[in-house]
Structures are given as structure tokens and as C-alpha cells.
Amino acid sequence: MTAPGARQRRQMHLAVQAPGAGSATVWAGPDSGSHIGFPSFRHLAATADRGLFDFLLLAEGLRLPEHKGRIHDLDAAGRPEPLTVLSALAAVTGRIGLAATADTTFHEPYELARRLASLDHLSDGRAAWHVVASSDAFTGENFRCGGRPDRCGGRPDRSEGLARAAEFVTTARELWDSWTPGGVPRPFAHHGRHFSVSGTFDVARSPQGHPVVIRSGESAGDSGGDSHEEREFAASAADVFLAGPPGTPEAGQALYADVKRRLAAYGRRPEDLKVMPGVTFALGDTDAEAQENAAEIRxxxxxxxxxxxxxxxxxxxxxxxxxxxxxxxxVDPDPAGEAAPGRAPIADRLAVAARWRAVAEAKGLSIRQTVIETTGRQSFIGTPASVAAQMDELVTAGAADGFVLRPHFTPGGLDEFADRVVPLLQERGVFRTEYTGATLREHLGLPLPVWKG
Structure with a gap:
């Protein structure tokens, strides 16, 4: 309870992305378990629930990764469909939000809106949709477009893909709004540049009105990072912006302020969009031990x-x-060399190679040591108290509303954070000590969407 006259501390939001997508994941090791077995998902969800997190996010994998025409073991060898897993988790979790990544290139608005609304009903209002847009022909070969994303409504360029994704979200919301809050279905019709659909939506208005919409500035399948277009998309259509790691407090503050200022153009308030960078962490009983643990993880x-x-x-x-x-x-890099299928090309290979050479020569490093040295650092390294303080400082400084944690290990990569860091954040008065609402919108402090019948 806040003492009379005391200033209310800014409250932090926390979410977790399941390991299994991206370079943060450790695929093999004594702490790594199954990335596809339901017990792993259940363990992580239970930990997030116990830690009073806002939501659990699952990535979407639409094709197995390949290298030189062969499936390789450097990424997830099979990944269950997110909405299916989250529907099962809805039955064995309490309050944690359930966020599914779903692509706007290879899905249809009616089909996806129906499945998301169903998850929102099954979970009593805890569903969220992480919107991504793919464009690569490699993924498209698995679909009716046969390697031509444009035949699936895909994009010839990045801007066109974002325009399609934005219309997809608008169409889904029109479908969700086709039922009145009183439970009366009404015919819907949408005729736009990318979609022309009409009929009657067959799922009643869900507990949240609309599932929470998450947009990432660094989505899988999207080129670029936290770009102008991504920020504008988030300001116009999202409830949560999953930003890249803040890097420095100043960089985090600049991104945060820029995204928030864009909201007014769409009649929205700063609190209507939560900016949550995706971050990694390494803990230890001492700072030195944390650094050792971080080095071993890398x-x-x-x-x-x-x-x-x-x-x-x-x-x-x-x-x-x-x-x-x-x-x-x-030998020098080939500037025209192809990237691995489904991977974003490196814009300036010569510059990256020169940087790697400088690091290797200065420190006498091998190929593997150079890659370890130049590709990735944990966002937060230290004792639980130190990490809690670092996170609190960034939120207090206006660099984030909270964080989406990316544990390195499955299934127990979040356990230590939930057990040792969360209590310290609670002691600081910056994180909840209990869930005060039942829906994900209530966890995030978001209003119910206004019905537009």
C-alpha cells in the first residue's frame, strides 16, 4: 500500500516468449528439454502464471529451416501450431495471457479471426494475436502460392506487406464487431484493396471484445527493425509494441517517445499502447558469476x-x-551471395566482415570465438537485485512500459527469474503482487474496445 502523499511508482509489465525461435535459444545442453512436448509449454506457462506475468507468447514456424538444400539442426526441428498449443494451455492455466503469432500473408481474415475469438472464449478473455507478415518465397512454397507470396496476397515489397497486414487487422476487428455486445449477430461486409469478404461471423463477441493485438518491430519474416513503418503500424493498430532490445537507455527513451507521440494522430492516448522490448538475461549470485553464466550461455x-x-x-x-x-x-565476402532460405540478407557483408576481422585480430580469436564475441549479448546480466534495478531504471526513465523476456532454455529458463527477480520488483513497488483482473486487457491496463456496430 502506498503511503499518503507518496508518489506512485510506474508499474512494470512482464511477458515471456517461449524458447524455440531466434538466436537466444540454447538448443542442446544439460538445461535444454523438448521444444515441442506439451509438458515444456505447460511448465513455462505455469511459471509465468506463478510469476504474475501479463502474457506468454508463442512464435509461429511455417517451414523447417534449411541450409544448402538440407534441413539442418541449427533451429527448431518442428514447432507445433501456436493457437493449438495455447488452446490446450487455456485449460491448465489461471490468469496468464495467451499470445499466438499468426502471419497475415498465409492466413485469411475470417479463418484467423474465428480461431482467435475462439481462444478468447476458451480462456475467458486472455487471448492475444502477434501480427507478422512474411514475404519470402521459401515459406510460400508450403502454401498455394507455390513460392510466389504475391499469389497468396503477399507483398512485392515491405510497404505493401505492411499495408496488407494493416487491412487484415482492420478486417478482423470488423468481424469481431459484427456481433453486438448483447450477443446479436449482424451481417458483415468488407471490400478493400487486399480483402473482399462478406457474410455472417459465427463466433459471438468475446470476453475482451477484441483479442489484444501485438506488433513487433523485429518480427520473424519481416525485414528491417524498429522502423518508421513498424512504429506507425503499432501506433495505428496495436495494443502492444514488441520492440528490439533497448541497447542504451537513451536509445530506448528515443524509441519510446517516438512511438508514443504517434498515437495522437489516431485519437489514442499514450497509455493505449504498451512498448515492451524483447530482452534476454543471465543471473548469478554475484556479478562475476552472472558474467560467467552469460559467457557459458553464449x-x-x-x-x-x-x-x-x-x-x-x-x-x-x-x-x-x-x-x-x-x-x-x-577470402573476401561475396556481396552478391545468397542468404539461407527464409533468412534476411545482410545488407553490407564487406563492412560486417571487416568488423569481424578487426575483433578476431585484436583478440586472437578463432571462427567460433569470433561469432560468439560478435553475435549477441544478454540485455541484463547480474545478480537478481542488480537485474531488478536495471529493469526498474529503464521503465522509470521512460524507455519502456515493461519487457518481453526471452529465456535461453526450455522448459525451466524462466524459473529463476520468477523466483528471485519478481519478488524484488514487488518489493520495489513496481510490479503486481496479485492479478487484479481476469482478462489480458485488464493485466495490461487497456480499455475494452469501443463497439463499432
């Missing part, structure tokens, strides 16, 4: 095979004959 993230794969992405060449424990190749 070592496990980059296997010898993974180091060669990363090297080939930068060099644009077949370097499979090189020793990962040997020096960097003396």
Missing part, C-alpha cells in the same frame, strides 16, 4: 556447425571446409 548458443553457418551468411560463400576452431577465411 558458448552453448554457437555450436561449431552454427559458427560456420553464421560465417557463411556473412561471407555469402560455401565455407564448409573451414575449421570452426581455425582463423577467419582470407
Amino acid at each position: 558458448k552453448q548458443q554457437v555450436s561449431p556447425q552454427g559458427a560456420l553457418f553464421a560465417l557463411e551468411q556473412v561471407w555469402g560463400r560455401d565455407l564448409s571446409g573451414h575449421d570452426p576452431d581455425g582463423p577467419l577465411p582470407d
Whole structure:
């Protein structure tokens, strides 16, 4: 309870993204379990629920990763469909929000809006949709477009993809609004540039009115980062903006202020959109131990095979004959070399290679050591008290409304944070000590959407 006259501390929002997508995940090691078994998802969801997190986010994988025409073991070898997993988790969790990543290129508005509304009913108002837009022909080969995303309504360029995604969200909301709050269905009709649908939606208005919409500035399948277009999309259509790691407090503050200022143009208030950077962490009983743990995690993230794969992405060449424990190749990168299927190309290979060479020469590093040194650092490293303080400082400074944690291990990668950091945030008075609402919108402090019948 806040003392009379005391200033209310800014409250932090916390969410977690399940390991299994992206470079943060450690695929093999003594702490790594199944990435596809339901017990792993249930364990993580239960930990997030116990830790009073806002939501659990699952990524979407529409095709197995390949390298040189073969499926490789540097990423998830199979990933269950998110809405299916979350529907099962709805039955074994209490209050935690359930967020599914779903692509706007390879889905249809009616089909996806129906499934999201169903999850919102099954979970009593805890559903969320992480909106992403894919464009690569590699993924498209799995769908009716046969390697031509434009045949699936895909995009010839980034701006067109964002326009389609924005209309997709608008169409889904029109479908959700076709039922009155009193439970009366009405015919709907949407005729736009990308979609023309009409009929009667067959799922009643859900407990939240609309599932929460999350937009990422660094979505899988999207090129670029926290760009102008991504920020504008979030300001116009999202409830949560999943930003990239803040880097520095100043960079976080600049992004936060820029996104928030855009809201007024759409008749929205600053509190109507939560800015939550995706972050990683490494803990220890001392700062030195935390640094050791962080270094060990980075070592496990980059296997010898993974180091060669990363090297080939930068060099644009077949370097499979090189020793990962040997020096960097003396040949220059091929600027026109192809990226691995489904991977975003590196814009300036020569510049990246020059930076890697400088690091390797200065520190006498091998290929693998260079990749470990140059690709990734945990966002927060330290004791539980130190990490709690770092996170609190960023929120207090206006660099974020909270964070989406990306644990390195499945299924127990969140356990230590929930048990040791969350209580310290609660002691600081910046994080809830109990859920005060039942729906995800209530967790996030978001209003119910105004019905537009």
C-alpha cells in the first residue's frame, strides 16, 4: 500500500516468449528439454502464471529451416501450431495471457479471426494475436502460392506487406464487431484493396471484445527493425509494441517517445499502447558469476556447425571446409551471395566482415570465438537485485512500459527469474503482487474496445 502523499511508482509489465525461435535459444545442453512436448509449454506457462506475468507468447514456424538444400539442426526441428498449443494451455492455466503469432500473408481474415475469438472464449478473455507478415518465397512454397507470396496476397515489397497486414487487422476487428455486445449477430461486409469478404461471423463477441493485438518491430519474416513503418503500424493498430532490445537507455527513451507521440494522430492516448522490448538475461549470485553464466550461455548458443553457418551468411560463400576452431577465411565476402532460405540478407557483408576481422585480430580469436564475441549479448546480466534495478531504471526513465523476456532454455529458463527477480520488483513497488483482473486487457491496463456496430 502506498503511503499518503507518496508518489506512485510506474508499474512494470512482464511477458515471456517461449524458447524455440531466434538466436537466444540454447538448443542442446544439460538445461535444454523438448521444444515441442506439451509438458515444456505447460511448465513455462505455469511459471509465468506463478510469476504474475501479463502474457506468454508463442512464435509461429511455417517451414523447417534449411541450409544448402538440407534441413539442418541449427533451429527448431518442428514447432507445433501456436493457437493449438495455447488452446490446450487455456485449460491448465489461471490468469496468464495467451499470445499466438499468426502471419497475415498465409492466413485469411475470417479463418484467423474465428480461431482467435475462439481462444478468447476458451480462456475467458486472455487471448492475444502477434501480427507478422512474411514475404519470402521459401515459406510460400508450403502454401498455394507455390513460392510466389504475391499469389497468396503477399507483398512485392515491405510497404505493401505492411499495408496488407494493416487491412487484415482492420478486417478482423470488423468481424469481431459484427456481433453486438448483447450477443446479436449482424451481417458483415468488407471490400478493400487486399480483402473482399462478406457474410455472417459465427463466433459471438468475446470476453475482451477484441483479442489484444501485438506488433513487433523485429518480427520473424519481416525485414528491417524498429522502423518508421513498424512504429506507425503499432501506433495505428496495436495494443502492444514488441520492440528490439533497448541497447542504451537513451536509445530506448528515443524509441519510446517516438512511438508514443504517434498515437495522437489516431485519437489514442499514450497509455493505449504498451512498448515492451524483447530482452534476454543471465543471473548469478554475484556479478562475476552472472558474467560467467552469460559467457557459458553464449558458448552453448554457437555450436561449431552454427559458427560456420553464421560465417557463411556473412561471407555469402560455401565455407564448409573451414575449421570452426581455425582463423577467419582470407577470402573476401561475396556481396552478391545468397542468404539461407527464409533468412534476411545482410545488407553490407564487406563492412560486417571487416568488423569481424578487426575483433578476431585484436583478440586472437578463432571462427567460433569470433561469432560468439560478435553475435549477441544478454540485455541484463547480474545478480537478481542488480537485474531488478536495471529493469526498474529503464521503465522509470521512460524507455519502456515493461519487457518481453526471452529465456535461453526450455522448459525451466524462466524459473529463476520468477523466483528471485519478481519478488524484488514487488518489493520495489513496481510490479503486481496479485492479478487484479481476469482478462489480458485488464493485466495490461487497456480499455475494452469501443463497439463499432
